[in-house]
C-alpha cells in the first residue's frame with residue numbers, strides 16, 4: 032500500500048524524489064533491484080513474498096500514485112494484468128459499459144475471457160450526450176473509458192462521464208495510457224480508477240512491461256493488492272526498477288513528444304493529401320476544446336487515414352526509415368502501426384470499420400527524434 036506524498040511539490044520533483052525509500056542503510060542514491068522471491072519473517076517493512084509485495088514495487092507504486100494525483104497505486108505485470116485485476120473484482124451478471132473505441136486487447140479480454148465468467152460488456156459512443164443520459168438504464172457495475180482512445184484519438188469529457196457514471200451508481204475507470212500521467216490526471220477530473228500501461232510513456236524506453244491502477248479509494252486499493260497476490264499478477268522487480276528510472280524523465284519526454292507530434296500532425300494536414308489527420312491538439316480535432324481543457328499537451332500519437340488502398344498503405348508504411356512497424360507506443364523512438372492488420376486484427380472487420388478503423392488508417396507514435404527528420408521520412412515514403 033502506498034500513500035502519495037504530494038505536499039505541493041511539482042510533478043518533476045515528485046517523479047525524481049518519490050522513489051527513495053529503503054536505501055537509508057546503504058546511502059545508495061539509486062535504489063538497487065531487490066531480486067528476491069522471499070523475505071525473512073518479521074522484517075520492519077512487512078515484506079513476505081514477492082508475489083504480494085517487493086521494495087521495487089513499493090517505490091514505483093508511491094511514485095505512480097503521486098504522479099497520478101491519487102492516494103494509492105498498485106503495479107502489475109503489464110497493463111493487461113492491471114485490466115485483469117480490476118475485472119476480477121466483478122461477479123457473474125455484472126454489466127460493464129465501455130466506450131466503443133476501446134483498446135483491442137481490452138476488447139478481446141472481455142469478449143473471449145470475461146464473458147465466460149458471466150461479466151457482460153456493452154459498448155456506447157461516449158461523445159454522445161444521449162449515451163451518458165442512458166447509462167443508468169444499464170445498471171452498470173463499472174464504466175470503462177479511454178481518452179484519447181486508440182487509435183481514433185477521440186477525446187471524452189472525463190469530468191462529464193464521471194458525473195454520469197456516478198449518477199448511475201457506478202465507479203468510472205479511465206485507461207490513461209495514451210495521455211500519460213504528465214499530460215492528464217483522471218482522478219483529479221473525478222474518475223475513481225486510473226489504469227495505466229506503464230510499459231508505454233512512463234517507462235518510455237520500450238524495455239519493460241508494467242501496468243498500474245491508481246486510486247484514492249482505500250476499498251479499491253485493498254482489492255488491487257488482493258488481486259496482485261491472489262491472481263499472481265505481480266510485475267518483476269527489474270521491470271519496476273527500469274520503469275521508475277523512466278518516470279524520472281517523463282516530463283521532459285512528454286513535452287518533446289507533444290511538440291514533435293503537433294508539428295508532425297500539422298505537416299500531414301497541410302502538406303499531404305491525407306483524408307483525415309487526427310491529433311487532439313489540432314484545431315480541426317472534433318473535441319479540441321475538451322482536449323485543451325483536460326490535457327496539458329496532445330501526447331505523441333497521431334492517426335492518419337491516407338485514403339489509399341490496403342496495398343498502397345502497407346507500401347508507405349514499409350518504406351519509412353525512422354518508423355519501424357511495431358506494436359506499442361510511448362518510447363523515445365518513433366514507431367508506426369497499421370491497426371487493421373496489427374493491434375485490432377483480433378477485432379472483427381465489421382466492428383473495426385464501424386468504429387472508423389479502415390484499412391488505410393496508420394497510427395504514428397511520434398518519438399523524441401529531430402522532428403524535421405521524421406517529416407522528411409514521411410515525405411519520401413509518400414513520393415516513393
Ligand SMILES: *Cc1c(COP(=O)(O)O)cnc(C)c1O
Nearest residue numbers: 109110111134206208228230241
Ligand atoms: C498497451 C496498452 C494496454 C496494455 O498494456 P500492456 O502493458 O501492453 O499489457 C492497455 N491499454 C492501452 C490503451 C494500451 O495502449
